[in-house]
């Protein structure tokens with residue numbers, strides 16, 4: 001596949017993200033413009049809950065409307081299920097299409113499976129007709145067995161997607177974690193998607209993760225319903241490759 005074709009493929013699978021501390025209304029409006037103005041409309045934008053209304057208004061006249069994703073229990077991944085449920089209800093009422101929930105991963109790693117499971121189950125119940133992505137924060141896990149266990153738990157509790165990272169910790173997405181998550185979701189036999197996120201900034205990165213998805217799940221599996229990139233810095237890189245404003249390297253390593 002050419003760099004241009006790969007960039008077009010990745011752009012259609014992008015959750016164009018602004019979860020920065022200095023995000024504001026003007027920045028959200030600019031993000032919405034970028035989401036729809038490029039050569040390919042992105043799959044979704046991913047923003048703080050308090051900007052959902054701004055984005056909904058900005059997309060009111062768009063021909064192709066990207067989904068609006070937002071985050072709850074973000075980025076810390078606390079254990080207060082009632083608070084996270086209230087956050088989720090407010091986000092859905094404001095017009096969110098997709099909820100990216102941070103799993104209480106510290107509690108889980110400490111052995112508290114019940115809280116992690118109960119939180120996903122509780123939020124899933126609220127997401128009627130909406131997509132629930134569960135952020136595992138895999139870069140903070142001691143090993144791939146822990147990634148496997150958290151993936152299993154999230155899928156069994158009702159996740160529509162499992163997502164690697166918040167982008168707020170020292171280590172984010174890795175091909176090793178993504179491979180493990182793909183193995184788990186394939187074995188589950190359920191229609192669950194994968195969202196590598198955090199630190200994905202180049203065409204080479206995107207190509208590597210899509211190559212893993214193609215290898216494990218089969219070519220054609222990775223569609224916006226089953227695969228997303230969560231990234232704040234990838235959009236312009238991909239647009240530049242498509243429009244010929246910049247080059248990009250095509251392939252990644254083998255993992």
Ligand SMILES: O=C[C@H](O)COP(=O)(O)O
Pocket residue numbers: 017019046165166167168172197198199200230231232233
């Ligand atoms: O969910 C996506 C991440 O927050 C984005 O992380 P990033 O800023 O490293 O691309």
